[in-house]
Amino acid sequence: MYLTDQPLPRTFFDRPVLEVAPDLLGRTLVRNLPDGRVTVRLTEVEAYNGEADPGSHAYRGRTRRNASMYGPPGHTYVYFTYGMWHCVNLVCGPEGFASGVLLRAGEILTGAELVRLRRPTARNDAELARGPARLATALDVDRPLDGTDVCGPDPGAPLRLLAGTPVPRASVEQGPRTGVGGEGALQPWRFWIPGDPSVSPYRAHQGRRRRS
DNA sequence: CTCTCGATGAACT
DNA sequence: GTTCATCGAGAGC
Secondary structure, eight states: OOOTTSBOOGGGTSSOHHHHHHHTTTOEEEEEETTEEEEEEEEEEEEEESTTOTTSTTTTOOOTTTGGGGSOTTBEEEEEETTTEEEEEEEOSSTTSOEEEEEEEEEEEEOHHHHHHHOTTOOSGGGTTBSHHHHHHHTTOOGGGTTOBSSOSOTTSSEEEEOOOOOOGGGOEEEOOTTOOGGGGSSOOEEEOTTOTTSOOOOOOOOOOOOO
16 A cells, blocks of 8 residues: 555566556656646556657657656656657656656646646646646646656655555556557557546547648 | 658637 | 647658
8 A cells, every 4th residue: 555645666667668657647746846846646648668669759769869768767758849848758667678658647736826827828727737748838847857767755856756546457548649640559558547637638640731 | 951740739710 | 620839850862
């Protein structure tokens, strides 16, 4: 039995990413900011499973951008995309096997007033961290936080993952990954808490548009 | 060097 | 349903 406010041990992440991903649902991510603390309950995640996964940023091997995916478990992989957004992954084991869990959505537990400063367009609480870039914006996470340890003992660390209230595996729903095209869309490696209002609606991958 | 397009979100029809 | 904001990784030359 976990104490909900205890940090998860690093061994939590030193497992295959497909085991870790559903086990992250219901966990608490803590973000310590200069103006206070935000905590989020994770409600939707996606697994990216090694260099053989065609949907993964590691599919074409190691680059400066994705280096954190090859690093130690229990650290972040934060990437920049579409010229304006950041998204947050948590890296899983074993070290050297490029894997990560994209944090797609969460429910703000505390610090909503701080999140509103950064997410002024959210029309309700459920929208504050619904979608991976929204979640990163809500927590004010960007590239400087790439490679951050989330298993450290310091309660004041920039990011920490606490045990929270895990969701029984049988209660977790699973389906195709959002926004992943081609063969990468085949694997049902998106996991979410059914019925949670903070879970983003499924959007099929947009094929490339015709150009003039 | 140039070119394409992406693990997206917001605004709009 | 559509368009656009906006930039860097990766591929091709």
